[in-house]
Amino acid sequence: MTERPSTPAPQPRLRPGPIAIAFATALALAAVWQWSNVLLMGFGAILIAIALRAGARAMHRYAGIGLKPGVLLSGLAAVLVVAGIVAWAGPSISGQFRQLIGSLPDAWKQIEDWLGQSSIGQFLERRIEDAQANGGGGEGGDLPTVFSYLTGTLTTVFGGVANLVLLITVAIFLALDAPMYRAGALRLVPPSYRARAGQIADELARALARWMGGQALDMAVVALVTGVGLWLLGVPLALVLGLIAGLTNIIPVVGPFMSGIPAVLFALTQGFDLAIYVALLFVLVQQAEGNLLMPLIQRYAADLPPALTVLAILAFGSLFGFAGIVLATPLLLVSIILVKRIYVEDVLDDWQGD
Numbered sequence: 001m002t003e004r005p006s007t008p009a010p011q012p013r014l015r016p017g018p019i020a021i022a023f024a025t026a027l028a029l030a031a032v033w034q035w036s037n038v039l040l041m042g043f044g045a046i047l048i049a050i051a052l053r054a055g056a057r058a059m060h061r062y063a064g065i066g067l068k069p070g071v072l073l074s075g076l077a078a079v080l081v082v083a084g085i086v087a088w089a090g091p092s093i094s095g096q097f098r099q100l101i102g103s104l105p106d107a108w109k110q111i112e113d114w115l116g117q118s119s120i121g122q123f124l125e126r127r128i129e130d131a132q133a134n135g136g137g138g139e140g141g142d143l144p145t146v147f148s149y150l151t152g153t154l155t156t157v158f159g160g161v162a163n164l165v166l167l168i169t170v171a172i173f174l175a176l177d178a179p180m181y182r183a184g185a186l187r188l189v190p191p192s193y194r195a196r197a198g199q200i201a202d203e204l205a206r207a208l209a210r211w212m213g214g215q216a217l218d219m220a221v222v223a224l225v226t227g228v229g230l231w232l233l234g235v236p237l238a239l240v241l242g243l244i245a246g247l248t249n250i251i252p253v254v255g256p257f258m259s260g261i262p263a264v265l266f267a268l269t270q271g272f273d274l275a276i277y278v279a280l281l282f283v284l285v286q287q288a289e290g291n292l293l294m295p296l297i298q299r300y301a302a303d304l305p306p307a308l309t310v311l312a313i314l315a316f317g318s319l320f321g322f323a324g325i326v327l328a329t330p331l332l333l334v335s336i337i338l339v340k341r342i343y344v345e346d347v348l349d350d351w352q353g354d
Contacts, residue, residue: 044327046174047212047330048168048171048175049172050175050212051074053067053175053178056070058070059074068176075172185201186198200337200341203337204338207337210300211329212330213300218297219246219250226281230278233267234274235263235274245259245282245285250326251325252306252329253309260278260279264282304333313328
């Protein structure tokens with residue numbers, strides 16, 4: 001009688017204890033902090049990938065083009081649009097931008113002259129002179145200093161170009177094989193929670209896509225209205241100033257100041273009255289955008305509380321610098337959805353609906 005081979009007893013699964021979990025959590029937080037720039041770049045690549053997938057889905061719906069060819073065609077279309085804009089308006093924008101940069105010293109000189117004639121300006125000037133006298137300081141125009149400045153500038157420019165190329169490359173790979181990356185990420189979640197995690201991931205993708213669509217429309221309207229308004233006022237650099245206003249409008253609260261200050265400074269070189277009119281134009285455009293356009297867009301996109309938006313800009317800006325400021329709004333959107341779905345609904349079991 002032949003004996004059946006005995007089946008090996010099932011091995012007990014390794015379950016990490018509380019100390020191992022705490023150590024792993026601390027290690028993960030340290031890695032997140034150390035690689036924060038890489039993670040921000042990855043988040044930016046995800047945003048671009050979502051936009052490419054949205055274009056691919058539109059091509060698939062209306063033209064029957066496959067998703068992967070649609071992703072490549074969407075990227076090619078974006079490149080052609082940018083190239084067309086550069087070819088059509090690039091020389092004019094470049095010349096106006098150089099003129100804007102060249103006019104800023106004259107505008108600042110006028111501000112200094114005005115401040116020098118006022119009591120507030122004289123007080124500030126005395127404070128600055130006292131600070132310089134107490135702090136000392138040597139000559140700033142020596143050769144090593146200039147060489148270091150040029151080297152740092154070139155390093156920043158080439159680093160920015162390299163990061164942009166990497167960002168676009170990663171975004172294309174993510175967009176081409178989005179289901180594979182989604183499935184791989186869900187494999188890191190315990191099986192009993194994967195369905196819920198998939199629902200939350202899909203909701204995040206839809207919310208970010210709506211936010212990007214609404215933000216693109218908002219930026220285009222602000223750029224157009226600002227450019228036309230500056231042109232009607234007779235400001236010579238209406239095209240580039242309107243473009244700056246549209247691009248910086250991606251940053252809530254801070255963006256209008258980033259675009260308004262150069263515009264007012266340049267208008268000041270043309271006359272004090274024109275500078276006042278330009279400042280009023282920017283105030284009117286931002287009021288109309290905040291009270292009329294943005295509420296309409298938020299009905300389709302995402303309604304973010306203004307107070308939390310300001311706090312998010314301060315928090316992410318202090319943590320991650322300028323990149324954190326630019327990505328503060330989508331990061332806040334992701335944080336709100338995660339807190340609502342995971343903590344409020346799943347942990348607190350508070351299902352009140354949206």
